[in-house]
Structure formats: structure tokens, C-alpha cells
Amino acid sequence: MTDNNGTNTKGVSNNAENEQIRQQRHKQRQQKLQQQVQQGIAKATVEKGLLLVITGNGKGKSTSGFGTVARAVGHGLKAGVVQFIKGSWECGERNLLEQHQVEFAVMATGFTWDTQDKAADIAAAEQVWARAEQMLADPAIDLVLLDELTYMVSYHYIELEQIVRALQNRPSAQHVVITGRSCHRTLIEMADTVSEVQVVKHAFDAGIKAQRGLDW
């Protein structure tokens, strides 16, 4: 059956009807989904300072930690950052966040293969950890990023018990983010949220240089 213009009117009407049915089904599916989501949200009522751990071998752990700091600062919260290992070179995040009253404590020794001096590394670790302890005791600080802290535990530079104690005794509303590979299982057990970043592939392995603004 065709109309004057040769269009299959039955087809058109069927198509329009089908489209309406599809839209109706989409709406029903989304309403069901919304209900599930809302039930989840209704159950999640606790508000407290959280411990986040971002571990694994993939790229993006520290960046995610700094992204959280940027987010907190964007809401007018006060954040402190303690950088273990890194910090002997320029750092884009620091340039930006220090303009927003984020307090930085930096170990600034660089990698162990560059210092080649364990005793000096330990002394530097203890010094910067003392700054971390101050932040973890300060209720005026809403969020503390302990960037690459995990290595301090695996290298035995800082005692795990010291870290656990400082985390447990911190102000109850204070959030803490810990980043670094191979996070100790005790910290993972203590944490509220744990993400593991895995490498699928990495540009560096394909001969691509670490680049300013992207990698540091």
C-alpha cells in the first residue's frame, strides 16, 4: 500500500510505532535502574573520614591522588600533601596546588637508585613522616594525600605500626589517600576504598619519553 507520493504508509506507521515502543522500553529499563540506584544511595548513610588506597603497577595512581586534592580544594576544603620518594624535580600539580594554600611536605630525595644511600634515605623518610604525622593530627586539614607512602613500608624506612597508629588516631572527619605500588595488606584491610591500577600498556615501553605536563 502506498500513498500519493509512493511512500509505504504502512511501513512508516510501523516504524513510528516501533520507535515509540523502543522509547517506552528504554524508559522502563531506566526507571528500574534508577530505582536500584536510589535504593543503593538510601542505604549509604554513613559520613566519615575515609581511607582511600590507590595501588597497582599502572599509570595514574599519584595523578588520581592529586585529582582528589584538586576536587577537595575546589570545594574550599583544606588539603595537605606529603610526597615520599619523588619531589626532587619540578611537579606540575605542586605548582598549581600551592597557589591554593595546599601545604606540601616533600621527601625530595628522588629514587633509591639515584641516592644510593640507604641511611640518608631513611633519615629523609623519617623527617617527612614527622610532617605527615602533624597533618594527620590536625583537624583543620580535611584531606591528606600520602603520595607513594607504600614504598616506605616495603623498604622498611617507616614502621608500619607508626603509620597504622597515626591513621587510627586521626580526626574522624579527615580523609586520607595513600598511593603507590604493592600496598601492605594491613593498610588495604584498614582502607574503606581500594583501587588497583593495572597496566594494559605503557607508552614508555614503546620508546616514548616521559613528557612535561603529562607524566610529571
Next chain:
Amino acid sequence: MTDNNGTNTKGVSNNAENEQIRQQRHKQRQQKLQQQVQQGIAKATVEKGLLLVITGNGKGKSTSGFGTVARAVGHGLKAGVVQFIKGSWECGERNLLEQHQVEFAVMATGFTWDTQDKAADIAAAEQVWARAEQMLADPAIDLVLLDELTYMVSYHYIELEQIVRALQNRPSAQHVVITGRSCHRTLIEMADTVSEVQVVKHAFDAGIKAQRGLDW
């Protein structure tokens, strides 16, 4: 054998000697490691605009993307952000980064289960994608974050071919970061660096509310 103070001098001397040997060994190991690292760095000579994909179900993908933007901005680079899905609510990162001349294009529809209107969602997606295409054609923009773009592909809101074309034709020095779950394999193949963020645990599942400054 003891000295006048009853100290085992042989033991003391042995301990000092052992400590020296340990330090020497540490230094040798670190020197070898340094050599390996430097060889790796020497091989990595290419500089170009990279495509980073941060996918997986874990927390920290968007945050990592925004951390990269903060890093780039901290070096004085120019960044643009396109937010798909999200954006109908306040966002700490945006508050901060807009103060630093970061351009934002926001789909601002919220989740599909809240809009329940596929046609309107597609129209909004196409509109914000047009902004993304402009950024991906602009050599003055050093870094483009396409936050939650992956869903636009899996929902069939934006054609994969369109995205691939825009990425391929972008200025050669421009970096792009794509975040979101279930990234399409074609984008993963195109990417220089791919990280997959996996959930080990999530506070929300333990009844803890999404919190300002930490979760949004």
C-alpha cells in the same frame, strides 16, 4: 673478649663491619638498578601527543584524568575538558580548574536512569561532542580530557568512527585522556598508554555516602 666496659668489642667491630658491607651492597644494587633505569630512559626518545585511556570499574578514573589536567595547567599548558554523562551537579575539579582558564564543555544531562529519555540524551551527546571536535582540532590546546567518553560509544550515542577520525586528525603534539568503564577495543588499540582501574573494595558498598570533596 670484652673491653673495660664489658662490651663485646669483637661483636661491635663485627656489627660495624657488617653494616658497612650492607651499605656497600645496597649501593651496588642501586647502581645496577640505576643503570637499567637509565638504559630504559635512553631508549625512550620519542616525543609526541599521547592518547591515554583510563578504564575499568574501580574508583579513580575521572580523578586521575583531572589530576593530569591539574598537572598540565601547573606547567602553564592549556587544557580543555569535555564531560559526558556527568555535569548536572557541582564538581570540585571544575570549580578549581575554571579559575585557571581550563575550558569546560559539559553534557550536563546526568545519568541515563535519571533522564529516561534516549532521544534527548543523544541530542545532548552530539552537541557536546561537537565541542570536543573543536578542541581536538585546536593546536592551541595541549591536553584534552574526554571524561566518560567510553559510555557514548557503548550506548551508541556517538559513532566510533567519528571519534577515531577526530583523534587521528588532531594536532600531533596534543595529548588526549579518555576515561570511563568498558572502553571500546578500537580506542584501546589506538592508545599509547592504557590503565585499568579495578575495584578491590568500595566504601559505598559498606553503606558509606558519597562525600563532597572526596567523591564529587
